[in-house]
Amino acid sequence: MQPIDVRSVQDRVYGSIREAMRKGVFTSGQPLTIRALAARFGTSEMPVREAFKRLVAEKALVQQADRTFQIPAVTPDRFDEVLLVRIMIEGRATELTALTADARLVAQLRDTNELMIAALSRSDVAGILEHNQHFHFLVYEACGNVTLLELIELLWLRSGPYLAALAADRAGINAFFDAAESHSRIIAGIEGGDAAAAAQALKEDIETTARWFWSRLSPEQEAAGRASPKPSGFFEPVLASAAAPRAVRKGNGTKARSQA
Numbered sequence: 001m002q003p004i005d006v007r008s009v010q011d012r013v014y015g016s017i018r019e020a021m022r023k024g025v026f027t028s029g030q031p032l033t034i035r036a037l038a039a040r041f042g043t044s045e046m047p048v049r050e051a052f053k054r055l056v057a058e059k060a061l062v063q064q065a066d067r068t069f070q071i072p073a074v075t076p077d078r079f080d081e082v083l084l085v086r087i088m089i090e091g092r093a094t095e096l097t098a099l100t101a102d103a104r105l106v107a108q109l110r111d112t113n114e115l116m117i118a119a120l121s122r123s124d125v126a127g128i129l130e131h132n133q134h135f136h137f138l139v140y141e142a143c144g145n146v147t148l149l150e151l152i153e154l155l156w157l158r159s160g161p162y163l164a165a166l167a168a169d170r171a172g173i174n175a176f177f178d179a180a181e182s183h184s185r186i187i188a189g190i191e192g193g194d195a196a197a198a199a200q201a202l203k204e205d206i207e208t209t210a211r212w213f214w215s216r217l218s219p220e221q222e223a224a225g226r227a228s229p230k231p232s233g234f235f236e237p238v239l240a241s242a243a244a245p246r247a248v249r250k251g252n253g254t255k256a257r258s259q260a
Helices: 008-025 035-043 045-057 074-098 103-119 125-141 147-167 170-191 195-215 219-224 238-242
Strands: none
Touching: 008 035, 008 125, 008 147, 035 045, 045 219, 074 103, 074 125, 074 147, 074 170, 074 195, 103 125, 103 170, 125 170, 147 170, 147 195, 170 195
8 A cells, every 4th residue: 555645635735725715715703623624625634734834824814722713804904904915916916917928818817707707697606706716816827926926825815705705795796797897907908018007907806896895894893803704604615616626617608797
């Protein structure tokens, strides 16, 4: 019998949890347990424990005094800080991509945005989040700056908790339709080599979801520093999607705005 490569299992578990966080699978303040995620992945607790240690070091998880773990709460101040840095860092990456992009990347971006629109028409939360993230990281990974990409990945870990709540809300669905329009403008800027236009469209995309976040905070929630919790079981299909291998798929979608 061949020895089990425990380290590779740890890396896969860490990568799957990290990907789920980037997609917005987990909500603000949500507790996570090693036992539950080990059962979800079909592994022992050790790979999940090691993944949690790495995520705590990245400030994507918080370890409580009783040694439990939770997703950091998205407070208004924290949200504004991350929003400002996202616009700066992701805008710069978009500018760099616009200066060097080729026709293949433009085609991939169009395909991915069409897939997101198709998911929107079905109210497919997992698909919306998957294709939205894939679109953005196609742009960022093409910028040619490894340090920028590492910073963006950390920012998405910290801003992810509000994305799934956005997609699950009927008014939030409309924000993703607006995001799809911003994506089209990002594509146009990249295709035309207009770095400023592409970065401006990216800024508008980020600000669209930010407006929804602020509209959903009641005075009580703002004082508590967190948005409304989502129903139990909502995140399962999205987590399953995050754990699956990602591939670029081609397809056409028809835009159909929610009537909320």
